[in-house]
Amino acid sequence: MLQDRLYYQEPYLTSFTTVVTQHAVDEQGRPFAVLENTAFYPTGGGQPHDTGFIADIAVVDVEEVDGEIRHYLETPLVTGGTISAEIDWDRRFDHMQQHTGQHVLTAAFVELFDYPTISFHLGREIVTIDLATEQVSSDELRAAEKLANAIILENRPIEQKWVTQDELSAYSLRKQISVDEEIRLVIIPDFDTNGCGGTHPSSTGQIGSLKVLSTEKQKKNTRIHFVCGGRVLHQLGTIHDELSDVARLLSAPLSQAADATQKLLDAQHTLEKQLEAAKEQLLDIEAASLAERKTIVIRQTYKDRSMQELQKLARKTLALREQAIVLLVSDDAEKLQFVASRTNSLTPDMRTVSSIALPAIEGKGGGSAASVQGGGARTMSAEDLSELLERSIPVHV
Incomplete structure (x- = not known):
């Protein structure tokens, strides 16, 4: 038995x-x-x-x-x-702490908010329960955690009883029992009675403590991540070590790490805006230099330029010319990218250009009659692709 x-x-x-x-x-x-x-x-x-x-x-x-x-x-x-x-007693007792902590936290959510637990997972580092509710507020999390720790600190006895199906009616069960014979109840007096086949300590005080760590959405349910007993100390130590490293890198006391981090993020945001403005100015200078060329077709190759930069540079260059076709190619370690654009005063359909260039580089792209872009394999040099783009313009300019 x-x-x-x-x-x-x-x-x-x-x-x-x-x-x-x-x-x-x-x-x-x-x-x-x-x-x-x-x-x-x-x-x-x-x-x-x-x-x-x-x-x-x-x-x-x-x-x-x-x-x-x-x-x-x-x-x-x-x-x-x-x-x-x-x-291995350390492993067993850890499982006893986590499993019993799950009983307590589950019962707390039921008692306070009528949120039943529909699943439970005891992992190597974190324990989770899934609650049958789409959202749990921060206030609800704090309240459930507070009640759970109060039950733990009261050091209530944990009773384990074997009962028959006929005897179940004498108990207020948290959820329906799924077996008909050898029914084992785990009881925390005046708080929780639940059918369970796991191992548990003799009192709630041996759980030590319980800490909710985070939540996440699981379809129409909410998953609660938490730890109990020795795992609380482990999590506290890990987080303290991480925050201490952060504080040291910021040259700030641990208690001021958050403020120092915010100042660093603010400074980074300012620098990013300044960098973006400087990049725009450089693109303006590059576009002006390209636009000064006396030819209708303006070709230029680059190393490691993004598609966004190529498109922006082409637009800026065309804005400075009444008539021009701009062909820009970038070469990096993995692929070739190009932009081919014209002013509205000219008539060549640039889609013809991409229809010839893209197969040559085994690439993909798209665009309109006035501007196309694409990218593909490095089957040729950037200069060869640039020349191919010019040769593919359907109308001689």
């Missing part, structure tokens, strides 16, 4: 002696052992499996398969009979 398993009878048990009833290899070639009884918790109900050692061989996974608990081992177990085993 489930309730006879050691991890339910004695959730604080870290080492035990038992008998090996089977050792074999599964369909994927993974060696495993089945024990007469076990303190190793198998993956289930949102809680990850325990790890540890059986006869000094590392247990890397624990799963329940067809009613038997398989302990998957790093190397095959070659002996049977009575063996000693030990679970």
